[in-house]
C-alpha cells in the first residue's frame with residue numbers, strides 16, 4: 001500500500017497498486033512498453049491464474065521488466081496487524097491501512113474455502129447490534145484494497161493446499177454504499193480474465209439500499225444476500241436505522257424486481273435476538289414478507305458480546321422460530337457462524353484492537369482516524 005500522503009516516504013511510494021489496474025489495463029501497459037503479447041499474458045497468469053503476487057517469484061519475466069514493474073506499480077500488500085485462528089477453521093485477519101483497520105475472515109470448510117471481505121473501514125449505517133456500526137464510518141475501500149484481502153488470504157491458505165473459492169461481502173461496511181468499487185472488485189473476482197471464481201461463489205450482502213439493489217442485476221453477476229432481521233417497520237427501524245429511509249414495502253418491491261432481472265434466488269439473513277425479533281409474531285411477519293420471493297433464510301443466533309444490549313435466544317426459541325418457517329416450506333437453516341470464537345462478527349476485532357490500544361500514547365492518533373461521515 002502506498003504510504004500516507006503526509007509521510008516522508010510518500011513521494012517514493014506513490015505508485016498505484018498493481019491491483020488497481022484491471023487485467024486489460026495491465027496487459028495494455030506492458031504492450032505500451034514494447035513487450036510482446038505473450039509476456040503480458042505471462043504476467044497476467046502469475047497474478048490471476050497462479051495467484052503469485054511477488055515480482056521476485058515471477059521467474060519467466062526478465063530482471064529488467066521486473067525492475068520496471070517495480071518502479072511503476074506498488075506491489076506491497078497491506079501489512080497484517082494481527083491474525084487469529086479458531087478451532088472451527090476460521091482465521092481472522094486485521095490488516096493495516098492508511099486510515100483505520102480492514103478486517104477479513106478466512107472460513108475453511110470441507111471442499112471449499114471462503115473469505116469474508118470488508119468493503120469499508122467502519123460503516124455509516126449504525127445497526128444497533130453491530131460492532132462496526134459503533135465504530136462509525138472512516139472511508140470506502142478501493143477495489144484494489146478489496147482484492148488485496150483476497151490476495152493475502154489466498155497466500156495464507158495456499159500452503160495448506162487450498163485456494164479461496166468463495167467470497168462473501170459480509171465484513172465491515174455496507175457493500176452497496178461503496179457501489180462502484182464493489183462492482184469493480186466482484187467483476188475482477190469472478191471474471192474469466194480475472195481471478196476466475198464462479199459468479200455463484202461471490203455473494204454481496206446488503207442491509208437494503210433500494211436504489212443500488214435496483215441497478216445491481218444489470219451491473220454484476222453475483223449472489224445477493226439481504227440482512228433483514230425484522231419484517232415489521234417499527235422493529236426493523238429500531239434495529240437497522242436504514243429502514244427509515246427504505247422501509248420494508250420499498251425493499252420488497254426492489255427485491256421482486258431484482259429477481260425478475262437476475263432470475264436468482266435470494267438469501268435472507270436473519271439474526272435471532274432474544275426477546276426482540278424471534279417470537280411467533282415476528283415469524284408470521286417474516287413469512288408474510290417472503291411471500292412472492294424465492295428465498296432461503298439463514299437464521300443466525302446473535303453472538304452475545306460485551307457492550308451490546310442484546311443476547312442470544314434459547315435453543316428452544318430458535319427451534320420454534322425455525323419450525324414455523326419450515327412448516328410453511330421455507331428453507332431456514334440455523335447458521336452458527338464460524339469465526340465467532342476469534343471475534344468473527346463484523347467489527348469485533350477492530351473494536352478490540354482500538355480498545356487494547358486505549359492505554360497507549362498512540363491512542364489519539366488511531367482514534368483520530370475515525371472520521372465520521374454523513375449517510376450518502
Ligand code: SF4
Nearest residue numbers: 123126127130133173
Ligand atoms: S450490520 Fe452491516 S450495514 Fe449494519 S452497521 Fe454493521 S456493517 Fe454496517
